[in-house]
Amino acid sequence: MIKHCAxxxxxxxxxxxxxxxxxxxxxxxxPGSKISEAELAQTHGISRGPLxxxxxxxxxxxxxxxxPNIGARVIQLxxxxxxxxxxVREALEGMAARQAAMNMPADKVNQLHDTLRRHADxxxxxxxxxxxxxxxxxDFHFQIVQGSANQYLIKLLCRDLYHLVRLYRYxxxxxxxxxxxxxxxxxxxxxxxARSDGEMAELLMRAHIRASRENVxxxxxxxx
Amino acid sequence: MIKHCAxxxxxxxxxxxxxxxxxxxxxxxxPGSKISEAELAQTHGISRGPLxxxxxxxxxxxxxxxxPNIGARVIQLxxxxxxxxxxVREALEGMAARQAAMNMPADKVNQLHDTLRRHADxxxxxxxxxxxxxxxxxDFHFQIVQGSANQYLIKLLCRDLYHLVRLYRYxxxxxxxxxxxxxxxxxxxxxxxARSDGEMAELLMRAHIRASRENVxxxxxxxx
DNA sequence: ACACGATGTATTGTCAACAATATAGATGCC
DNA sequence: GGCATCTATATTGTTGACAATACATCGTGT
Numbered sequence: 001m002i003k004h005c006a007x008x009x010x011x012x013x014x015x016x017x018x019x020x021x022x023x024x025x026x027x028x029x030x031p032g033s034k035i036s037e038a039e040l041a042q043t044h045g046i047s048r049g050p051l052x053x054x055x056x057x058x059x060x061x062x063x064x065x066x067x068p069n070i071g072a073r074v075i076q077l078x079x080x081x082x083x084x085x086x087x088v089r090e091a092l093e094g095m096a097a098r099q100a101a102m103n104m105p106a107d108k109v110n111q112l113h114d115t116l117r118r119h120a121d122x123x124x125x126x127x128x129x130x131x132x133x134x135x136x137x138x139d140f141h142f143q144i145v146q147g148s149a150n151q152y153l154i155k156l157l158c159r160d161l162y163h164l165v166r167l168y169r170y171x172x173x174x175x176x177x178x179x180x181x182x183x184x185x186x187x188x189x190x191x192x193x194a195r196s197d198g199e200m201a202e203l204l205m206r207a208h209i210r211a212s213r214e215n216v217x218x219x220x221x222x223x224x
Numbered sequence: 225m226i227k228h229c230a231x232x233x234x235x236x237x238x239x240x241x242x243x244x245x246x247x248x249x250x251x252x253x254x255p256g257s258k259i260s261e262a263e264l265a266q267t268h269g270i271s272r273g274p275l276x277x278x279x280x281x282x283x284x285x286x287x288x289x290x291x292p293n294i295g296a297r298v299i300q301l302x303x304x305x306x307x308x309x310x311x312v313r314e315a316l317e318g319m320a321a322r323q324a325a326m327n328m329p330a331d332k333v334n335q336l337h338d339t340l341r342r343h344a345d346x347x348x349x350x351x352x353x354x355x356x357x358x359x360x361x362x363d364f365h366f367q368i369v370q371g372s373a374n375q376y377l378i379k380l381l382c383r384d385l386y387h388l389v390r391l392y393r394y395x396x397x398x399x400x401x402x403x404x405x406x407x408x409x410x411x412x413x414x415x416x417x418a419r420s421d422g423e424m425a426e427l428l429m430r431a432h433i434r435a436s437r438e439n440v441x442x443x444x445x446x447x448x
Numbered sequence: 449a450c451a452c453g454a455t456g457t458a459t460t461g462t463c464a465a466c467a468a469t470a471t472a473g474a475t476g477c478c
Numbered sequence: 479g480g481c482a483t484c485t486a487t488a489t490t491g492t493t494g495a496c497a498a499t500a501c502a503t504c505g506t507g508t
Contacts, residue, residue: 010292010469011491013280037460047493049273052461053280060284062379068234069460069499084376091319095311152308155286156380234499235461261490271463276491293469293490 002135002142013050016040017057024063024074025163027170032076035064061160063167077168079220085164086213090206092157093141097189097205100147101198112143112190116183123179138162140186144193144205176215185211226359226366237274240264241281248287248298249387251394256300259288285384287391301392303444309388310437314430316381317365320372321413321429325422328371336367336414340407347403362386364410368417368429402439409435 005018020040023029041051059066066072077085104112119136145157185208192201229242244264247253265275283290290296301309328336343360369381409432416425 013491014292038458048460049492049494053277056277056280057284060281062376068238071460071500081375084374087319087323087374088316088376088380091315092312095315099311150308150311152286152305152312156312237461262488272490273462273464295470295490 002139011050012044012046013053013057016044016046016051017054019044020054021058021061021063021163024058025166025170029074031074031167031171033074035072035074037071062164075167077164077171082168082172082216082220083213085161085168086209086216089157089161089165090209090213092153092161093145093209094202094206096145096148096150096153096157097193098198098202099150099153100144101193101196101201103149104144104147104193108143108147109190109194112140112147112193115139115143116187116190119183119186123183137182138165144189147193172216172219176219178212178215182208182212226363235274236268236270237277237281240268240270240275241278243268244278245282245285245287245387248282249390249394253298255298255391255395257298259296259298261295286388299391301388301395306392306396306440306444307437309385309392310433310440313381313385313389314433314437316377316385317369317433318426318430320369320374320377320381321417322422322426323374323377324368324371325417325420325425327373328368328417332367332371333414333418336364336371336417339363339367340411340414343407343410347407361406362390368413371417396440396443402436406432406436 004022009015009018020029029035035055037048037051037055041048044051055064055066055072058064059072062075064072064074115136119140122136142158142162145154148154185204189201189204189208192198192204228246233239233242244253253259259279261272261275261279265272268275279288279290279296282288283296286299288296288298339360343364346360366382366386369378372378409428413425413428413432416428
């Protein structure tokens with residue numbers, strides 16, 4: 001299970017940043033809603049100084065949009081933006097999978113397989129695969145990105161992009177039947193990494209994300 | 225020529241962010257040097273409030289590192305980090321070139337060719353190709369990324385990564401003889417985009433960045 | 449009834465003082 | 479002499495008040 005907030009957050013702005021990020025991502029703060037500095041400061045019991053820094057950070061990772069003298073709003077992903085994110089993920093995570101195949105140490109590969117076994121169990125039990133889709137999926141992707149050993153890539157994906165992914169899952173609230181299929185794809189990717197087959201790992205990862213995107217596209221079309 | 229600072233920067237923190245970013249990227253603030261809030265605030269004639277927001281933003285784009293209760297330092301790119309950035313660029317700009325081949329409007333393609341003609345002139349005149357390497361090269365890459373029409377990708381590259389690229393060029397101060405070769409590669413990429421050959425555009429862009437990286441690797445080896 | 453402008457209110461941007469933490473230097477001890 | 483500890487200083491984190499900007503309300507004229 002991923003820990004989204006480090007627990008050694010020393011400054012107020014870091015703590016509020018992290019809490020507010022989770023609140024946004026989990027939909028407790030509605031998409032598109034305005035963020036009032038005074039109000040948020042009061043709910044957290046802090047002054048506006050550190051709060052504004054937290055808001056800056058949230059804007060930096062793209063979760064809120066800020067306009068000078070006007071204020072900050074939680075972003076509302078359009079379907080176009082959603083697909084953009086998928087395209088970027090395809091490029092970056094494809095690369096991550098390739099690098100992971102080359103750099104991931106044996107014990108981390110074992111951990112990856114453990115994770116997948118847990119996911120298989122959960123899918124067997126959980127009829128509508130809610131857990132897997134919301135949290136387990138990202139768990140897998142996280143581990144691979146971490147395995148790439150490219151710090152810049154890790155920061156890009158784990159610090160910024162994945163929170164947007166989490167946000168859209170709440171915003172669009174999609175629940176496909178892809179759970180079991182996705183798990184199989186995950187297993188094939190993990191196998192390629194285990195054999196240090198970077199080429200194949202990238203190919204499979206790209207196909208996996210593309211399939212996920214195409215699934216979303218279908219659902220978007222069906223929606224209207 | 226790229227404009228790095230928008231001129232409608234309404235708030236103090238935005239202005240100081242932009243100025244300081246340029247100062248760091250151009251080496252006027254030494255890599256690794258500590259950033260004193262009081263000092264910087266005084267030189268800009270502002271108070272520490274907005275200055276701290278500017279520092280947060282600089283940390284968000286990765287130009288400085290900040291530790292709670294200790295302070296902020298300008299980053300000092302290790303050669304390993306430099307190569308990481310090249311790898312990420314290869315993936316992202318490869319994708320950008322492919323998308324640009326599909327989405328770039330005709331007039332923008334013409335502009336791209338104009339830029340390359342100007343670069344050819346400059347290389348013919350400027351014996352050591354200083355201009356081209358420092359500024360012209362990024363000019364070309366900027367236009368292609370813009371042509372991808374993927375807003376998230378554009379933000380990723382233009383807002384964050386390119387400033388790191390500019391920084392390393394000052395930090396490592398490399399001056400290779402690749403100018404003319406790079407220009408040729410640029411022309412081939414532009415041609416592929418003009419024919420809407422996305423596959424080829426990506427291939428050529430990746431090769432171009434890879435060649436650039438390998439050149440840097442050679443120079444790093446030669447240095448020690 | 450509608451458009452435009454003035455006024456008052458709410459919100460954001462900025463500042464200067466205060467609190468908390470870390471760094472540097474001096475002192476004492478082994 | 480080297481090391482730990484305590485103290486003084488400098489730097490960062492936080493706060494509440496003030497200034498500037500945007501928004502809503504009301505009024506006026508056509």
